[in-house]
Every structure is written in C-alpha cells, then in structure tokens.
Amino acid sequence: MAQGRVTIVDVASRAGVSKSAVSFALNGRPGLAEETRQRILDVAREMGWSPSQRGRSLAVSRAFAVGLILARAPELIGSDPFYPSFIAGAEAVLSKSGYSLLLQVLDDPAREADAYHRLATEGRVDGVFLSDMRHGDPRIAMLTELGLPAVTLNRSNISSPFPAVCLDDNAPGITVATRHLIELGHRRIAHVTGPVEFMHAVRRRDAWGAALADAGVPEGPVVVSDFTASGGAAATRELLSLEEPPTAIVYANDLMAMAGMVVAQDLGFPVPQRLSVTGFDDTELAAYVSPALTTVRTSPFAWGQHAAQTLLQFIDAGSAPDVELDSPELVIRTSTARPLEPPLT
Amino acid sequence: MAQGRVTIVDVASRAGVSKSAVSFALNGRPGLAEETRQRILDVAREMGWSPSQRGRSLAVSRAFAVGLILARAPELIGSDPFYPSFIAGAEAVLSKSGYSLLLQVLDDPAREADAYHRLATEGRVDGVFLSDMRHGDPRIAMLTELGLPAVTLNRSNISSPFPAVCLDDNAPGITVATRHLIELGHRRIAHVTGPVEFMHAVRRRDAWGAALADAGVPEGPVVVSDFTASGGAAATRELLSLEEPPTAIVYANDLMAMAGMVVAQDLGFPVPQRLSVTGFDDTELAAYVSPALTTVRTSPFAWGQHAAQTLLQFIDAGSAPDVELDSPELVIRTSTARPLEPPLT
DNA sequence: TTGTAAGCGTTATCAT
C-alpha cells in the first residue's frame, strides 16, 4: 500500500532547491532560471510527483472542484442522454485546469437545498452548475446568499447574478419542428410538455404556440406530462381520444414521443399516416424505432464544455459573459409526413 | 459574498476554550466535561460553524471523497439506465458519512490510466469504484500499485485484493431468461452479446450457453455486438438472414433488444409470433415499446448502496467482505411467446 | 534568482 507519499520537500531536496522553487516551477511563475525550472520539472516527473490537492486547497482556499447536483428521480436521469455527454464535455475542460467534478444525484428532491448548503459551507466546491432551471428558481437566491459561484444552464425567468450558458433556451428546436409539421400541411398540432415548473418545459410550449400563431394555425391541445415514457403514453391516449384528435404531436422529449408512437399505433393511428410525431433530444434509439423518429438534435457535449469554461472564468474573474450556443438542428426521419386529408382552408 | 469564514479558533475563543477542546467536542472524543462539550457545541451552532473540509483533509490525510471513472463513450453511458441509479444509491450512503463522489467521464478511453493515476497522486479520493470489469482488468494491478483502495462491481477473471460487490455476476438473470424461452418451446435460441473484453458480456454469454446445455438444447448462433442500438440492429439483421434463423434471441441489454425488434418486424419476423426477444436492464421504455419487452430487472440503486458501504468499510478497516446481491428478476411481457411451429423432437 | 518563514484550518501529541 501507499508508503510515504512523495511530497514537495522530497522533490525540492532531490533537486537541490527549496520548496518555493518547486512551487514556482510547477505553477509557471516568473522569477526562476529556465534551467532550474526545467531541472525541477524533470525531477518531479521522475519521482512521479503531483502536488497534493489537499495542501494546495488549504493554502489557496480553493477546492479545485465544481459541483453538479441532480435532483430528478434517477429513472428520469437514466433515460436522459443529456447528462453523460454534458459531463464528458465539462470534464474535458475541467481536467485541463486541474478541476474535478463532484456529482450528487438526489432521489429525494427535498434534500436539494441542504445539498447545496453543505457543498458551500464545507467548501467542497468552488462553484456549481445549475441545470433544470425552474420558474422563479429558488436556487439562485440560495447560492447568492451562500456566496457560491454558479453558471445556469439556460435562464430562469428571474434575474440572476450568474452567467447563463444557453442551448435552445428559447426553444428554436421546437419552433423548427413545429414549422416542419405546418409545412407538411398539418393544422391540428398538439403538444405534450413536461412539468410546468421547468423553464425548458414552458419555453418549449411557448415556442410551439408561437410557431403556430406565426403561421396563423389555431393552437392545438396541450397536455402537461412529465418527460417519462409512461407519462408520454398517457398523454397520447388522452389526445387521441379527443373528439377531434390532432394529426400531429410535438413532444418535449424523445422518450415521451417514442412511447406515444406505440400508443398511437395501438389505438389505430398509424404513424405517420394518421399521426405525425416529433421528439426532442435525438437519443440513439430514436433512429431505431419504427417509424424512425423525427427529432431535434442538441449537443450536450459542447454545452458541457462551454458551461465549464464559463464557470471557471466566473470563479476566477468574478464575471463571465453569457454564452449562446448554436441552435439545435431538426433531424427529419419517417415519423412525420403529410396529413391524410388536406385541411379545410 | 462570503466574508471571512468563521473558523475553529473563533469558536474556541468565543467559548473560552482551546482549539483542541472544540475539535474534541465536535468529534465526540472522550476527555471533556459534558458541560463544556455542550457549551462548545452550542457556541458552534450559534456561530454557524462547520469544520472546513480542507483543513480536515490535510490534517487526517483523507479526501473524504471517492471516485468513479467511466471510460465508455458518452452515448453508451447515456443510454444506460445503470449509472444514475447506481450513483444515487452510492450517494445515499456516502453523504451520510460526509463523503462525496467525484465523477469523471472520459470520451477517450486511452486516458483512463492517467486519470486513475492523477486521482491517486493528487490525493483527491480515498478510493474508487471499478465498474465495467474487463478480462484481466489492468486497473486492479494499477490501483494496487498506487495503493488506492477500490471496490469492484462484479469480478474480473483475475485475482484481486479488493472486495467485490456483485449483482448478477454469474448472470443468473440471463439464465432465467434463456430458460423461459426454452420452456416456451424454443429450440433455436440465439444470443447477441457485448464486446468480449467486458466480463459481464462474456458471463452473460456463458450463462446463456450453460442454460441451453443444461436443457440439452443445441447452442444457437452468437453475434458479438456492442450494447448500442445500431449494433443490436445489425446483429439482428445478421441473425435473421441465416439459413435457419433463430426463433428467439437473448440480447445482453434492452437497447439492442429494442432496436432488434424493429429490425425483425421490418424483415418480416413479427415479434413474438415468429421471433421471441428478451432484453436486460428493464429500462423504463422497455414496457412501452411494441411488443412490450420481456427483460431482466436489476436494481442498480441497491448496488450503489452496497458498493459504497463496502468501499467505505474497506477504506476504514483495510478489509471488507465481498457482497452478493439478490439475483435480478425476469419481467415477462409480450415479446416472448411459444414458437410458431413446434420443434421436432 | 533563490531561500526562509508564515500562514491556511484542522487533528493529534503531550505536558500540565
């Protein structure tokens, strides 16, 4: 097991210099002969030394870690392709700066406030990512209070002292999906959304509504669901048993859309002949269901990269500009087609 | 923002005792008058003090954190319901002990060794979870070398100094799935597996083979795939274009199974009439595809709990017993049925 | 250009 770890003094004595010289060499500070610096670095590598994060942390009052707290039900996270890619993207830039990611998944959302509180008071992280922004999100007040830097993934509806890194914040992805259906000739276009507490749920709903209004198409029915397969199935059943069922449904995510397509076909609404369907996320499976799902492809990896970059800059400099990432693209597959009967005009 | 944090000396002086007294009170050490202890704790709460994790870490040479490194491609992690639940389970016990989880997702598996190395030498974590165990897994030698405690999720095929926490290690889940098909009367049962470097892939393959052998059923064809939807689709196409296509396929995970079912129906093999299909994982969507997928339900949350418990114990005590979790259960839905033609006996 | 010494906030040792 770990015999006496090699520390900075070992390296110093081996290189015949003082501790501070080693520290300077490591951190690329000026005021060291290039030759000495090189020698020190060589010795360090040779001895397999990397500075103890613990000593470092204590000395500079930094944790060299940022946090991500997910308060959704695990099942929901599990079926969301977003997080792993986001985390991979974030990690790519964090690790370059010697930062780590602390992840917390809470099965009980009630413990959320407590979790942020602990992260802050124990000084485990220097900042956090705020995802799944909610209406009047209480976390931004909480974090300002705690003095913990943050970056919000998209915006809440309240003003925030934190930089926002936005991908599809105004849901242009849904706009283009809805337009696609309109162009195909659909006039009864429904929407299945997620819990209204989530900003992205209402933003998608609004984008859908605005796209319809823009085209002078009457607003179809909306069902508020919960982003789960079971929720998507139930919502679809509800929509298709209306007196005038829609000819197309815009779902707020792929999972609900895929479950919805199955329900539709069971109820005698073959997709896309009698019902067109669009999703959101472009999960891998979306291309392999039948019919293949027309959906909106986002790039969570890039989102993670920018979010991490912005967070680090905010931590460092005390401020960082908002970032708007490129709009996601619509991937057109076979779940969308012209409606059977032309609409009455 | 956070003005000068309150430290242990503040509490000490306010309570009129020494630093060590406060430390003793906090950690419930003997050698303190009950009255003093109480007074100290009161003052601490009153001042809103909690000990700095940084100072603590340096003093006791512990990070109070454990690591999880995922070296799969993010897409693959994203479609795997395993990790979020596992992490939630682990977190549930870690946070009770004041531990945190450090997560790293590597898009480039080549950086894996380096990642473990850094985690260890920088002293960021006190131990790690080893998942996705591989054949002759190089990580266990690496970690013994580094002196970093670990817990393996299931076993590798080589001996290990680390405790193993096992769920379905010998793939009884696949055994029961295969038996289920045999009992239905299938005699040409194929298998689609994951990359053979992964222990769980070969264990599942072996379990499938053993179940067939046990029942005196000839071993069907095997296609080595990659746990992705696209891989599952390709494998299925391959199996169904054989001269004697199987009447049932045991897939090593749900994603491949769901993609496979679609391919089968496209190729004129309606499920379950002409082809029975079983999956593995019981993702949420499995119940909402058509036909609903018969699959094996595991409990990653419990796995996470036990793994964390074991890891903490191993870190603390230097040893911990292996744990075998309950076998997963087979969830029978509508993707499996009796084969059309009775087998020739 | 290099070395010395004083923190950072704990815990742990050892007198008192």
Add this chain to the structure above:
DNA sequence: ATGATAACGCTTACAA
C-alpha cells in the same frame, strides 16, 4: 480534564 504546540503539504510574501 484542559490547553499549548507540532504536524499535514502547499502557496506566497519577504528577505537574502
């Protein structure tokens, strides 16, 4: 039972 005092491993004035 209690209180100095020395680690822990690093950074950073400041002195040489």
